[in-house]
Amino acid sequence: MHGRPRKQPSLKEDNASIEKAAKLRSLQSLVLHNHQNKIYDKEALEVSSKLLELNPELYTAWNYRKLAVEHALLSEENSDTIRAILDEELKVVENALRRNFKSYGAWEHRKWVLRKEYSSVDQELRLLDQFQKADSRNFHAWNYRRFVAKLKNLPAEEELKYTTSMIESNFSNYSAWHNRSVILSHLLKENPQGLDSKHNVLKEEYDLVHQALFTDPDDQSGWFYHLWLLAQTAAPDAPSLISFWPAHGSDLVVSSNGSLPLILYFDQVVEGKAQAWMTYLKFPELGNNSSEVYTIEVSLGQVNGIISSSGSSLSLPLRFTFTTRVQSTPSEHSEGIVTMKMLSWKDEEFCRNEEVLQYFNPCILPSDLQRINKDCQQTTLKWKLETFTHEIALFRDLLLEMNWQLSCKLLKIGMLTLARLLLAHDALMLHNTTSVSQKANCKEILELLQDLMKLDPTHSRFYKDMLSIVLMEQMVSNRNSLEGYCWYYGTSTSSLTQNIICLRLNNLSLSRIGSFEHLLWVQMIDLRGNELRSIEGLEVLQRLTCLNLSHNNLISFTALAPLRLLSSLKVLDISHNEIGAHSIDTTRYLCSSLLSQSAGDGCNLDEYAINNVDIAKYWEAVLVFKGLQLTQLDVVGNAVSDDDKFSLLLVKILPKLKWLDGNAVY
Amino acid sequence: MMGDLEVEKHVQFVLSVEKKKDDFESVAMEHIRINGAYWGLTTLDLLGKLGVVDQDEVISWIMKCQDESGGFGGNIGHDPHIMYTLSAVQVLALYDKLDVLDIDKVSSYVSGLQNEDGSFSGDIWGEIDTRFSYIAICCLSILGRLEKLNVQKAVAYIVSCKNMDGGFGCTPGGESHSGQIFCCVAALAITGSLHHIDKDLLGWWLCERQVKSGGLNGRPEKLPDVCYSWWVLSSLIIIDRVHWIDKEKLAAFILNCQDKENGGISDRPEDAVDVFHTFFGVAGLSLLEYPGVKAIDPAYALPVDVVDRIFIGRR
């Protein structure tokens, strides 16, 4: 099916093919007949081996041979005879593999024979050597090699050496690099001889991969391996907290019987699911006109469950406190915005007041709570920084000195690797030092990514997504810059306490958003006029009340699935996107939906049935919106909203809705 | 664009493959005729032409491939295997005829192939591969019997096959390969477990499969091939990273692999066509929203209307 030229066969070839086909057909029928009638004599076996040589893919014939072998072994105790029987099978497999060494059935038959443990491993390794020399990327052969190594308990060090020799004879052998990563991961995990050994091992690997990159730089294999080394170097050992809400020392007002989110944001995925860990604090119901003050202390020690994917628990115990005042009468200070009138996103509704920004308390970690490195962490940190600095210098040189003679492909991968190294370096600095000035690579990263978009237009949106993430981090990760995007919603004359801060990141051509750890405090965000097709990660902004996503590139309701977790959300603008305009939904499986196992969250579409509306057509909208407390929604300007009946459905799903597309809902 | 999709010629080609029986290739493929039926019939459905084949004839033949164990063989008289069982179920789903099956029997056959470590064997002989994990999960999900599996263990096994590049291999330690990645990503999608995937890492590896000609290859440093339009593209769609490739160039590559004279699509331009690549070419164009081709679901590999009929209808 692969690599055969398209041409009309000549009459002669046609006839030859028909003749060969007739032979194959008669062999096939014979074997199937023998199989059905359990005929295992010598002659019958010979027919099957002829057949398998001609068509190694015929799985039933391999099954037939297995049955025949089992039948023969049943009455056989002499181990020489047994070995002879099994050797015959190995021969049949070898012949089949010479015809087609990608035959799953043939390799599997060989494994089946080997599992009986009568055959010599040396013989297998010799055969493998032949096959792997002929086709060094054949993944069947590599799989078989791993199978033999495991079956015979061959030492991992030996197999590592084999990959070294394969790599040294040809640097562009992705299969060998891959196997190396498997063996090394295993060795590092099984024999943790202290940090030094890991550092030394990785250093040797960097040296090896540099040789490959500089010898045969046009090949992709080494670059993927280099990226893996980078990830191994950067990987944090134990999770540490990088941000949380409520802020330390903050003073919050909560209404009686109300609740407050508590969000802990880690530097890596914890509990195998997400970087953020969220819960809600529930407050008691109070009598009329009374109030209570609670001081809440959050203490994180060795918390069960907060563990990294590698199984280590929190690196450092941590404690923070904040105060909550619970009031029985609703006040404008209360958490959550009371939306009495329709909210407008027009420019004139916002004002800047430098004077009051000083009261604004985003959730940037207070410096005294920042990670204090223990001694061993210091060693690791130093090693990581040294490694990155060294690699950065190396790639800067490569790009500078050889720029004029680099092929486009190499230039591209070299620049991307440098950008990734700089990013990893900066991330390390951000979370481990208090000094902002040391994080000076942002400009270089942005330039690299912009150049890459031009150099490699096929993947321009990959670089664009990366660029957006970097830009966003630059905007919101330090207070000075962040303040530039913070506006008060309300006029400058109204009482400032009534107003909330809106983070206005509109019209910045962002294709992706991130840096949520800096935004846990946000209640109102304006993202209109960007190029967003996803809002993944937004679900950690648990205080979010007003969200503007209009004029973006969202293509389906399932892309809005993170909103399902935002219980405070009241005002949503998704107008002028592409919802309903595409036949292929790229977020269909990223939300738990009716199509996947997690469907069982009791979504009963019939509950929302309306006369003459095909509810099944809108199941994604029901899935995302049901349970939300929206009071204001704008959907106009999407293909889906062309259908009048859709509005009726929305009103039914969202019982609290007061305004839909600027009109009051009755 | 390299010209249009030759819908009518491809329909004729699919029908001709069905009739052609005497050349070597046709005989050599007889043992996977049920796969061929799935590729051919799904192609016809995507092109809006499922009606040109006699439904009753197909279904009665399919049912003759069923073994007493409940599993299906690749053709009448061939041994049952999980691969052919999925094809049988998929074809019946196309026709909305799952009710002709003894669903408990078929699903018991499939769930019986799950091993202690969560992996799946392809048949009684014990070959283990994450392809079979996907097949089992997909098959039982379509049949509404996913609860017959130990899904948690099945997911854990798939995750244990994850590699340094974010992709997946056939068994733990196996090299990433686009076909294998599709199986693992789709299985994780169906079980609601996509959080196990590093979408940016895998997405980059996958988008780097696009080569200069616009086509996609299956592994680094390999030639592009139309069948990867499906394996790579569906994986990229499931993890929402498909915008990282140049879709127009890919569509042009697929269209370029058409035999514009006799119908059918080949692995690469000017190669011999076959029904396998014809299906993956048309399915790829479907994922690229090519006008006139019905939408296909990236995880179940069945038309979206068929999947919605099964799942939204069953709610």
Ligand SMILES: [Zn+2]
């Ligand atoms: Zn192919």
